[in-house]
Amino acid sequence: MILAGAVLGGVAGAVLGFASGIGWAVGGLLAGVVLGALAFPPLLIALGLLFILVTQGPRKLLSLVRGDPRVKRR
Secondary structure: OHHHHHHHHHHHHHHHHHOOOHHHHHHHHHHHHHHHHHHHHHHHHHHHHHHHHHHHOHHHHHHHHHOOOOOOOO
């Protein structure tokens, strides 16, 4: 997951920086690799929690976050 975030961030940074010049493209690539690797996993976790909230409701989400042993998990 970290590698996928680094790749996606690097490509996005390089493409966005390329319009301003090759130096910005390299800077965007390096910044995208670092920031993509750091930001992608929490983003996926947040999207997963939002999906659970929408599909199963707030009580199920809170029980999963708390680790409540009384709730059956499928």
